[in-house]
Amino acid sequence: MFDREYDVIVVGGGHAGAEAAAAAANMGSRTLLVTMNLQTIGQMSCNPAMGGIAKGQIVREIDALGGYSGIITDRSAIQYKMLNKSKGPAMWSPRAQNDRMRFAEEWRMSLEQTPNVDFYQEMVKGLLEKNGKIIGVRTSLGLDIKARAVVLTNGTFLNGLIHIGEKQFGGGRAGEKAATGITEQLTDFGFDSGRMKTGTPPRVDGRSLDYSRMIVQPGDKNPEKFSYLDTPILREQRDCYMTHTSVEVHNLLREGFDRSPMFNGRIKSIGPRYCPSIEDKIHRFASKDSHQIFVEPEGWHTVEVYVNGFSTSLPEDVQFKALRSVRGFENVKFFRPGYAIEYDYFPPTQLKHTLETKLVENLYFAGQINGTTGYEEAASQGLMAGINAHLKIHEKDPFILKRDEAYIGVLIDDLITKGTEEPYRMFTSRAEYRTLLRQDNADLRLTPRSFKLGLASEERMRRVMEKEEKSEKFISFFRKTSYRPEAINPILERLDSASVKQADKMYKVFSRPKVRMEHMLEMEEVAKFVSDNQLNHEVLEQAEIQVKYAGYIEKEKSNADKLQRLENIRIPDDFDYSALKSLSFEAREKLQAIRPVTISQASRISGVSPSDISVLLVYMGR
Template structure:
């Protein structure tokens, strides 16, 4: 069946696997996607939404790099919101509510439209390795598939164990079996593995809910989208709703704590800190009488509803009884109860920055196998693994994003240099250069890189160059054009900003925090320039950010340039840290294990302090 030698074999068809397969195939590699169920490619296993705080920036970056997550999200969106608009633009984060069935369908259709990509439905149970290099995979039917490189994106399926109260059964997702064999083989090769857990809430029948007593959560009045390409903008949207738990609901839930796998010791692995179960929230925040519950529709036409904020592994009877005491849920009917799932992962310090494993050449890990949580984190790793697998087998230079270039760079650098003992989730606070890494400029940052790789097409590059040219032209207009005080002062008076006595450049007055682009558009010269040059909302937003935050942006660029000098100081391959007795014992141990490539990466390793870095710099003659 598989006599051909594949360039890249991707194991798993979730968000990481789909992006990995698409990237490798689109770059020219003959690629095979092997997954246990072809009907669940790109499935949203948990909430029916993409993006959010920092995650929205990642989706924009994936799109700018030629990935598909943004396009698929736009085509299947039922609501769109820009979060954190009350804060500075570094914090603005796009988020879409999606039609779960259409999201998976769009992914399947997109992948089937890639000529270089083949599909096969079966479980991969083993790896074929010769002389420290991957040479293929083995399926549960004993079929051997030869490959130059392999990307593992197994999600929560590796020895997955589902918990509902005191019941437990093997599975990678509700209704789907676990994947076995790979963990054991990797451990036998010397890999270190661990266990993590995550959970999901009940899905309920929307027809049984009373929305009249809940608080509507509509989308934005003028919704945006994720992709920088010409994907559809929502003309209609579906509302989400919000309700709350109560002290009575908490009491009902506590009654089942003795049967909770989280409290009776049945689950020993660590769950996501920033997405706790309802029982964890009640336990950790005992002083709170209520918690928010977000009621999210699963699509345009289905009645299935996702109960966001009520993730649980309590017995199903306790879940049902407690949820019926939540306002608006008095007559709720369950589609399926919530559950927790434990699964194997491999500490990501065992990887290079390309996501290739250090122990086995041409073997890559992406997604939850690396200890991350979230569709967006997984998709970005898949994209990077797919790109680098293609580049490696074609003997081309690796593609690595720095921390000042992308949230994806921050994510991967955090995983490789610091590792993670709990499911890793991206936040804006993890990025020290978040003013540079905004959601509005991901195309300007990354499209040229993607074009060089051969992923971004001419259309994408032309759109980016057009946006850049127009925003720079508009910026220069503000720098060079003076305002008339008689036109400007009425606007300044209205926004409680001090009046001007004489004419000055528009840039100066536009820099004031009270003055917005809408105010500047009231000036005839500005409105005329916009109309004559056909400037769209995206260009207006980009220009306003550049005016308002130019000082902060320049400062971050300067800091990033200083750090880049350390990124350029490479540590020789096979460097023997044990010979440097001036290094602390912990530094010698950690650096020998993680093997950072540059001094900058070494400085971010947990347990390595500034004096250790000084010792390294002196030893390297710097």
């Protein structure tokens, strides 16, 4: 059946696997996607949504790099919101509710229409390795499929164990069996492995809910979208709703705590700190009388509803009884109960920045196998693993994003350098250069780099160049053009901003905190310039941010440039840290284990102090 060698085999068809297969194939690699169920490619295993705080920036970056997640999100969206609009643009984060079935269908269709992608449905039981280099995979039927590189994106399937109250059974997801064999082989190779936990809430019948007792949560009045291409903008949206738990609900849930696998010791692994189960929230925040519950439709036409905020592994009878005491849920019918799942992962300090393993050549890990949580985090890793697998086997330089270039760069650097002992989730606070890494400029930051790789299309590059040129031209217009006091003062007075006595450049008054683009457009000269040059919303937004936050942007660029000096000092692969007695014992141990590539990376390792870095700098100077 498989008489030829593939360039890249991707194991797993979730968000990481789908992006990895698309990237490798679009760059020209003969790619095989092997998954246990072809009907669940791109499946949204948990909530039917993409984006959110910091995650929306990642989806925009994936799109700018030529990935599919943004396009597929736009094609299957049922609601769109820009979060954090009351804060500065560094914090703005797009989020979309999606039609779960359409999302998976769009992924399947997009991959089927991608040249160079083949598909095969079966479990991969093991890896084919020779002299420390990967040469293929072995399936449960005993088929050996040869490849020059393999990307593992196994999600929660590696020895997955599902918990509902006192019941537990093997599975990688509700209704799907776990994957076995790979963990055991990797530990035989010398890899360290661990266990993590995540959970999901009940799915319920929307016809049994009383939405009149809940708070409506509509989408944006003027919704945007994720992709920088011509994907559809939502003309119609579905509402979400919000309700709350109560003291009564909490007391009913506590009745089942003695049968909770989380509290009686059956679950020993660590779950996501920032997405706790409802029982964990009640236990950790005992003084709180209520918690928010978001009621999210699963699609345009289905009645299935996702109960966001009620993730649980309590017994199903406890879940049902407690949820019926939530406002609006008095007559709720379950489609299926919530559950927790434990699964194997491999601490990501065992990887290079390309996501290739340090122990076995041409083997890549992406997604939850690296200890992350979230569709967006997984998809971005899959994209980078697919790109780098292709580049490696074609003897080209690796593609690595730095911390000042992308949230994806922050994500991977955090994983490789610091590791993680709990499911890693991206936040804006993790990015020290978040003013540079905004959702609005992901195309300007990353498309030129992707275009050089041959991943971003000429159409993408043309759009980026046009946006950049028009934005710069508009900013130049503000710098060169003067306002008339009689034209600007009525606007300033309305905004309670000090009036002006003489003409000055528009750039100066536009820099004021209260003055927005909408106010500048009231001036005849500005409106005419916008009309004459056919400037769209993206250009107007870009110009406004560049003008109003110029000082912050320049400061971050300066800080990034200073740190770049340490990034340029490379550490030899075979460097012997034990020979440097001036290093602390902990630093020697951590540096020897992680083997950083540069001084900059070494400085970010937990346990390596500034004085340890000084020792390394002195040695490198010599």
